[in-house]
Amino acid sequence: MITVHHLEHSRSQRVLWLLEELGVPYEIKAYSRDPKTMLAPPELRAVHPLGKSPVIVDDGVTVAETGAIVEWILERHAGGRLAPPAGTPERARLAYWLHYAEGSAMPPLLLKLVFMRLATGVPFLLKGLVGAIAGRAQSSFIDPQLKAHADYWEAELSKSEWFAGPDFSAADIMMSFPLEAAASRGGALEGRPHVKAFLDKIHARPAYRRALEKGGPYAYAD
Known part of the structure; x- marks a missing residue:
C-alpha cells in the first residue's frame, strides 16, 4: 500500500x-x-x-x-x-502542465508569500524600511508576474474545459494548487471567469471532497 x-x-x-x-x-x-x-x-x-x-x-x-x-x-x-493517450497533443500538454505547475507557476507565488511576511519579526525601527522594500518588490516584479500567469491560465482555460484538453486529467490536479494559492493571495479570480469556473468544478468533485476529509486542514479550498 x-x-x-x-x-x-x-x-x-x-x-x-x-x-x-x-x-x-x-x-x-x-x-x-x-x-x-x-x-x-x-x-x-x-x-x-x-x-x-x-x-x-x-x-x-x-x-x-x-x-x-x-x-x-x-x-x-x-x-x-x-x-491522454501517448503520442497525442493532449499527452504533451499533460507533461507540460505537470512541469509548469511547480517550475513556473509556484516561484512567484512563493515570493509573494515571503515578501508578505518579510516584516514579521524584524525590529520595530526597521519595519517601515523593510515594509517599503517588500512593497516595492511586490508592486514592481511579483504582482506583474502573478498577473501574467493568471492571464495565461484564463486564456488557456478559455480554449478547452480542462488544462490538457477536453477531458479532466492529472494536469488539472497538478494545477489546482497554483490556482488555489493565486486565488488566495494573488487576486487570480478577479476578472477571470474561466479560472473561477475551473476552481468551482474541481472543488465540487467527490474525490476532491473525500481527499479533504481525509487530509485535514487545507486553507485553499472553499
Whole structure:
C-alpha cells in the first residue's frame, strides 16, 4: 500500500486527491506545521533529507516532488486513467502542465508569500524600511508576474474545459494548487471567469471532497 507523508495546508493535498480519483488504496502519515514558523516539522527529514512534503513510499520506493509522484502513480497505478493517450497533443500538454505547475507557476507565488511576511519579526525601527522594500518588490516584479500567469491560465482555460484538453486529467490536479494559492493571495479570480469556473468544478468533485476529509486542514479550498 502507498504511504503518503502528508503535511497540512500543503501541496501534498493533490496527491491524496489523485489517489481518491483513481480509487487506489493508501494510508496517510500526517504532519502538522510549526505554529510559529509554519514550516514542516523535523520528523519529515527522516523520510527525505530535505524534510519536505509530499513524499510517498510505494513498495519500498521513496518518491518526492509532487510532479514526480504524480508521474509515478500514473505509470504504476492508473491503468491509462487521468492521462491522454501517448503520442497525442493532449499527452504533451499533460507533461507540460505537470512541469509548469511547480517550475513556473509556484516561484512567484512563493515570493509573494515571503515578501508578505518579510516584516514579521524584524525590529520595530526597521519595519517601515523593510515594509517599503517588500512593497516595492511586490508592486514592481511579483504582482506583474502573478498577473501574467493568471492571464495565461484564463486564456488557456478559455480554449478547452480542462488544462490538457477536453477531458479532466492529472494536469488539472497538478494545477489546482497554483490556482488555489493565486486565488488566495494573488487576486487570480478577479476578472477571470474561466479560472473561477475551473476552481468551482474541481472543488465540487467527490474525490476532491473525500481527499479533504481525509487530509485535514487545507486553507485553499472553499
